[in-house]
Amino acid sequence: MFIVKYIKEVYSAIKSLLVGMKRTGYYFTHHKEIITEEYPDNRHTMVLPDRFKGEVVMPHNEKNEHRCTGCTACELACPNGTIKVITKFDITAEGKKKKAIDKLVYHLELCTMCNLCIIACPSDAIVMAQTFEHSVFDRSKLTKVLNNPDSKIMEGIE
Amino acid sequence: MTEEIGTTADGDLIINVGPQHPATHGVLHLVITLNGETIKKVEPHLGYIHRSIEKMCESLTYRQFSYVTSRMDYLSSHINNHACALIVEKGLQVEVPARAKYVRVILDELTRIASHELWWGAMAMDLGAFTPFFHAFRERESINDIMEETCGARLTMNYIVPGGLMQDIHPNFQKRVKDFISLYKSKIDEYDELVTGNIIFQNRMKGVGFISAEDAISFGMSGPAARGSGVNCDIRKLYPYGIYNQVQFDQVLETAGDSFARYMVRIREMKQSVSIIEQLIDNIPEGEFLAKTKVVLKLPKGEFYTRVETARGELGVYIVSEGATTPYRIKFRSPGFSNLSALDTMARGSKLGDLVAMMGTLDLVIPDIDR
Amino acid sequence: MDKEELKIKISKLLPTAVYEDGGDWLNIIVDSNKWLSYAAILKNDGSLLFDYLFCLTCIDWKTHLTMVYHLSSTKYRYNIVVKSNLDINTPKIETVSQIWQTANFHEREVYEMFGVNFLNHKDLRLLILPDGWEGKNPLRKDFEDLINMIKL
């Protein structure tokens, strides 16, 4: 019958609305369900997973030595010219010339964190750091030299 | 251009929806001819985020080009990478280790859930309900956390490389995926309470944006948008890749062809994805995660085509190789581009408010359309 | 049905088509003048019903252009690749947008990216490139963008 159908329609409509309101009402009263974090305040307690790809860095040991041989594998692996390896020739103790890096220039502004350089590196000289707050006021600050000044290659890395 | 700022000769109003508009989720530009509130014509203008990925890939090696595809359909970046890896493996005839295959499919399905999750929230927001967006992000964030832990990134992973995976899965991976599934199962009914069952929502969706199965095929539509019209087009079933032939799942089909059907396809598809993950997560075989490949990859001369099912539909990668280290020509057949072309046919005669429902259920991702 | 059987079936319908080896699917090369009538046959013939054009693109071979159409039949699940070679200086081919509606957008994309003129296309305008684009077609091999392209 028309009237019965009409009333049923109105009833089911109102019911569906109330079900939705019950759901939002539940979250309104249950503050434990809140999932957002207060980001800049929780900075020191924040833990990023160790695989997080933040930026490429070159670890140095306490004697200011790194593992980079200057083989340019990373430069070749990089899809968008983020890494530039500038090499020089060191004279070793025996008087031999040995290829070493002068500078490993890293353009953070071009980097897409694709991790291809890291897996290409044969001597594990570069790794991904877990930093992510990269914004600066001047773009030129994003161009970094990864090896420390006066750093040397570690013993035994070929 | 003068036409676009005024009215037509018939006195119809022409309005520009986009490139900056709250409902276009990006930089889609639609020029709409309106008679009152009724849509007479919709004309997409594309290219605001065209980066010519196809041209870029011509100068990238086979190891490098897949990271670019993460930026195409960024919501299913993992599946795009999978397609790129598949085509290189096909060309080189590399056998991928079983472990990698399992993980790839699990991650594909997680990506699909994450993408549908975002779609659900964004579409509800288009229709004026803001709250579902945040509820959807709760679940999506836990997927992103899993991705972050294993792949090292939340959105543009680049975790799949030709031959397998870039790294082995994280030791916590299986546990966290299982945690996610139990969380997800406890929350999925809330979606129905909040949105699906809502009378206002149903009225906004039912009978809106109808497209017939013939038209859907003719427009080259694919994915959930076409399955809402009853087109049998799930690449995972038709042309199985990875280990999709070993898992049990249903191809979700709805026959109504309207926005609500497309909506229900995606909602049901999320549940199917969960069941796929459940079947695989405990059975990931031990062993290698990366097959041995040469350092420099060279595809043999010839043409290669792979199709995968992304969250939006069929992604085709077509490579013409001249035997060099870079592809000679590469074409990405993106699902969004074809799906968008059907929008005009769908929208004619409906109200302006329906347009957002249609765009919502087509699940357009603009970088995927423009490439 | 494998490639050979499909080839026999199609060669009865498309008499002047040439076949090419390689790829997963049957590659058919047709003359660009014949393409429109062949397309109608492929779409409408009851034993083929290639109703799903899933990829339409073009390749610049520097000496000539090749149009590539990937067709699929949603009923029989056949897949074929149809190719047609075009002249590089004045590339033109009949549109198939009235047969497969998806071709409308894809042909507009090929038109602006490769400069192929699609005859009888109802709406052949720039789709992706900005209005008033002048100069060469971006996906041609001789295209060089001195400003935006990064040389590695």
Next chain:
Amino acid sequence: MWSFSNISSSIHHWLNESFSPTWAMIIEMVIAGVCIIGLFATLGLVLVLMERRVAAWMQIRLGPNRVGPKGLLQSAADTLKLLVKEGLTPNGADKFLFNFAPFIAMMVAMLLMAPIAFAKDFQLWDLNIGVLYISAVSSIMVISILMAGWASNNKYSLMGAMRSGAQIVSYELSAGFSILTIVVFTGSLNFNEIILSQTNGWWIFKGHLPAIISFVIFIIAVTAETNRAPFDLAEAESELTAGFHTEYSGMKFALFFLAEYINVFIVCAIGATLFLGGWMPFQIGNWQAFNHAMDYIPSSIWFFGKTFFLIFLIMWFRWTFPRLRIDQLLNLEWKYLLPISMLNLLLATALAILGWHF
């Protein structure tokens, strides 16, 4: 006992003793104006903060928490931002109407404040046709929206304004009918009398089914009249970017924004007055101790408590439901709300004639 009525009457006496009656009247008017503007500002701040908090908690978020303790000063910071922003007038706009529209919206909101009883014997203007006055003045609101939409010379604004026109005109009907139900029960158009008639129980309790139905319809209709979601078609962010105030910025936008919240407050105050007994405390039959305890709570707290409960209800709607489409919106009014409210009025009239309400 401390109350608004004591304060106001003592001020009144003091003024009349110290000044001539004319001056006393003028000074009273100035004081009333200052109070109203002060109330506006406070209400704006409080309601915006409340809306943001309600939205945040429903959306499993924390909400504003940066400015001031627990984010309490957030809306003050928002106001400051809006004040210092440049108020743009588009080139093609009708400059006079464009700048005038927000003021009409504010003026309407101010006018509507007049007959509302904020506490016992505390009312700006005890009008004997208060209900009629409210329904008449509130329909001026649509003029400001139409004016803003038309003068902006923007297609989105125009469409928003046209939608709003259709919407407010139709929903005024069912809002009027549901108010009439109470008028039928009380037999008076005076707000004070309506409140006094609820001394022994609020109308929503003693009016049986018709009062409940008309309360529900009233809430739906005023949500639509104030252009709040799910009826915010005039703004319809995802369709019309911002609807009728697309082109407004800075303080002119702030006035529209404020007017929206003030209107929400006013309609909720009217709803509280008509259905929930205004400043009348909640009392149950012959529970003497309970009733005394309730009486002890100041009447202004009762009034604001009820009003804010209704405001919360309207915010709850907004953060739960999707938006309706324009034709569905009009269908809802003409096919559902209007017939139901007409039948309901008939039922209420029958009840009132037979005297079956308490």
